[in-house]
Amino acid sequence: MNYRKFGNTDLNVSEVGFGAWGIGGPAMAGDIPIGWGNVNDEESIKSLKKSFELGINFFDTADFYGLGHSEELIGNTFGSSDKIIVATKVGHRLNPDNAIALDYSKKHILSACDASLKRLKRDSIDYYQLHSAKLSHLENGECIEAMEQLQKEGKIRYWGISLNTFNPFPEAEFFIKNKIGNGFQLVFNVINQRAIDLFERSKENGYGIIARMPLQFGLLTGKFSKYATFPKNDHRHFRLTQEILSESLDFLKDVWQISEKLNIEKTSLSMSFILAFREISTVIPGIKTEEQAIKNTSQIIPIEKSDRDLLTNLYKEKLYKLVEMMERQG
Numbered sequence: 001m002n003y004r005k006f007g008n009t010d011l012n013v014s015e016v017g018f019g020a021w022g023i024g025g026p027a028m029a030g031d032i033p034i035g036w037g038n039v040n041d042e043e044s045i046k047s048l049k050k051s052f053e054l055g056i057n058f059f060d061t062a063d064f065y066g067l068g069h070s071e072e073l074i075g076n077t078f079g080s081s082d083k084i085i086v087a088t089k090v091g092h093r094l095n096p097d098n099a100i101a102l103d104y105s106k107k108h109i110l111s112a113c114d115a116s117l118k119r120l121k122r123d124s125i126d127y128y129q130l131h132s133a134k135l136s137h138l139e140n141g142e143c144i145e146a147m148e149q150l151q152k153e154g155k156i157r158y159w160g161i162s163l164n165t166f167n168p169f170p171e172a173e174f175f176i177k178n179k180i181g182n183g184f185q186l187v188f189n190v191i192n193q194r195a196i197d198l199f200e201r202s203k204e205n206g207y208g209i210i211a212r213m214p215l216q217f218g219l220l221t222g223k224f225s226k227y228a229t230f231p232k233n234d235h236r237h238f239r240l241t242q243e244i245l246s247e248s249l250d251f252l253k254d255v256w257q258i259s260e261k262l263n264i265e266k267t268s269l270s271m272s273f274i275l276a277f278r279e280i281s282t283v284i285p286g287i288k289t290e291e292q293a294i295k296n297t298s299q300i301i302p303i304e305k306s307d308r309d310l311l312t313n314l315y316k317e318k319l320y321k322l323v324e325m326m327e328r329q330g
Contacts, residue, residue, distance in 0.1 A: 001297065006281045007183050007208030009158050011085055011126060015275055016297050017058035018051045019212065019284035021071055024066025026233035029100045035066060035236035039288055041073065048077045050290040052084065054297045055324025060185075060210065060284045062089035062131055063116050068228050075121035087210070088116050089162055091131035091143070104130065104137040109146035113155055128156040129185060132163075135170045144180060158182040160207070167328045168195045176205050183208035188280070190255055190270055191216045191248075192323045193315040198280040208281040211274050215267065215285060222256060222266040244325060251322050254314055260305060268299035273311050276303040 003012045022036040023044035050060070059078075061070045078084050084158045090112045095101045116125065128150065130143055137143050147159040160183035163171055168186045175181050184202060186195040188211040202209055215221055215248060217236050226246040230236040259269040285296040 002039045003057075004278075004281045005208075006158075007202075008206035009127075009182050009208065011208070013058040013085055013208075013282045014056045015282055016056055016271065016300070017044065017060055017282040017284040018048065018056050018208070018293075019286040020061035020070045020074060020224060021046070022062075022286040022288040024070035024115055026068045027065075028233065029094055030098045032100065032126065033233045033237055034064065034100070035233060035235060036286065036288070037231050044073055045077050047287050047289050047293050048074065050305075051293040051297075052078075054293060056293070056297070057083065058085045058087065058282050058284070059061070059292070060087045060212075062092070062133065063112055063119075063131075064089070064092035068115070068119050071116055071119035075119050079121045080123065084121060085126045086120060087127035087129060088120065088125055089129040089131040091137075093135055102132070102134075102137075104133050104140070106142040106146040106149075109143060110150065113150055117155065124154055125156045126158065127183065128159045129183075130159075130161045133161055133171065133262040134164075134329070135174060136146055140170060147181070160184055160306055162186075162212070163195070165192070165213075166194065168198060169197050172202070173205070176201060177208050179205075181207070183210065183281070185210040185212055187211075187213045188274060188277075189214050189216050190273055190311055190315070191252075192326075193312060193319070194323065196277075196312070199277060203279040209279055211280050211283040214270055214274055214283045215216075219245075219252070220255075220266060220270040220307045222252070225249075239326075239329070241329070244322075244329075246321060247325060251319055255311065258310060262301070264299050264301060265295075267309050268301070271296065272301050272303050273297075274310065275300060276308045304325070310325055 002015045025039050026035040090109050091104050093101050093103050128294050150156045160181045162185040165187045188195050259266050287293050
């Protein structure tokens with residue numbers, strides 16, 4: 001495992017981190033699945049331990065993943081160990097009617113942080129993130145006041161924001177312009193390369209970058225047919241429609257040719273492509289099993305600039321259309 005400095009912080013994070021959304025389990029917000037289907041806690045704990053054995057030291061979760069269960073698993077597995085770096089998020093909660101609410105009030109953030117610390121069994125959160133705060137929340141200022149207060153109190157070491165999937169720019173520009181926070185979490189993979197224009201500016205201004213969704217809900221593993229289905233308690237039930245599955249098989253043919261040329265697995269190509277960008281501090285595939293931990297850390301190779309350019313050009317020529325289809329889904 002290789003390690004990279006996270007922006008201008010003193011955090012040295014593993015190039016591959018642990019995305020802990022999936023281990024939170026099949027939580028629901030009304031009829032909306034906010035998890036990835038059924039999981040086994042024993043297997044989840046094994047996957048956490050195996051990931052650590054493989055050199056992963058960065059674990060990314062949220063208080064909304066499994067409505068706290070993901071944090072509890074990490075806390076029960078590692079406790080207050082200083083050998084791991086824990087990142088979690090705040091800003092999502094359920095209303096009394098079980099609907100999703102975005103809450104970036106100072107009061108909520110302060111209380112939610114205390115609850116996360118208790119579940120994680122830690123005295124301080126290494127990296128605390130506004131889960132998907134919008135520009136209006138940032139301009140309001142309460143969430144910024146809360147994060148800066150928590151940092152001053154020592155309850156968090158560093159903080160940042162998890163940016164919008166399809167338009168990460170307004171909130172990132174606000175951070176850069178106002179010189180606040182320490183990092184950005186954003187979607188970046190072979191299919192969705194929209195955030196690439198943020199990379200250089202982020203690095204110049206000292207922000208670390210966490211790349212999430214490296215396999216685009218599993219599409220970039222190449223294991224789904226156009227007839228794949230997902231249970232109703234799996235987030236992909238409404239994300240990976242038959243239309244998306246069918247179109248992706250056509251769009252990704254040229255990508256698979258590159259993995260064949262390099263003689264590596266499709267997953268390995270996806271991970272290697274992301275890490276070919278030195279501005280990225282860590283990439284966080286979702287890991288639910290020991291097998292996934294091994295697969296997501298194996299065969300990561302240096303990608304030649306010519307191959308990286310091939311993949312960025314494929315996005316500009318055709319893959320962007322697939323992203324536009326996904327955006328229209330809402």
